[in-house]
Amino acid sequence: MQPETIDGKTVKNLVIAHALNGAVVLGQPGGFAVLVKYGANERAVAAQRSRRMRIWRNLNTAAAYVRNELGLERFEIDMSEHDPAAAERKRPDTAERQRKLHEAGEQDAWFRGQVQKAIDGIADGSNRVIFEDEWTEKAQLKRADLQRRIGAQGR
Known part of the structure; x- marks a missing residue:
């Protein structure tokens, strides 16, 4: 029991x-x-x-x-109930969990590298900073273009 x-x-x-x-x-x-x-x-x-x-x-x-x-x-x-010959407990999910952790680590390293490239590009001038008002204007123009194209397909 x-x-x-x-x-x-x-x-x-x-x-x-x-x-x-x-x-x-x-x-x-x-x-x-x-x-x-x-x-x-x-x-x-x-x-x-x-x-x-x-x-x-x-x-x-x-x-x-x-x-x-x-x-x-x-x-x-x-030790009366101990059986050393009993099958060890296995964790079948361990290999999958380890694979996912490895993939997540690779993704994290890639992402951090991309962020660092962007930061370095801003620092050395190879990446241009886009300020919010400029970004808003570009987004509005793109949205208007997409709406125009969607309207043209509906005809």
Whole structure:
């Protein structure tokens, strides 16, 4: 039976209030969960944005969480449910997410380069500054031309 969960923010509040009585690093198929003890309660730390148990891939990272984040030097380890042969959790969306991040980085670099070229062009005089009143006049002329062409097609 899966233990009830507690969200990370609540756990941090319990740490700040010095309300934790202890912790258990609980072996699970494919990793380790952390149970926090407070009052008469024992709850599993939940994954972000979910009510499922957070699973650390190895004992060292789970222990580091208990020691560094919860501030507990002593805690229990329960390996009775741990199955090191269990299939590791895979994130099929990782490759796609990384590709999109790479594309976004390339787009950002290109855009910043274009902006810098424009700024440099203004500084060295190769790009002419168009003031608002001139831009407005050009836009009105272009709009009138487009409306004229649209009207000519309707005949």
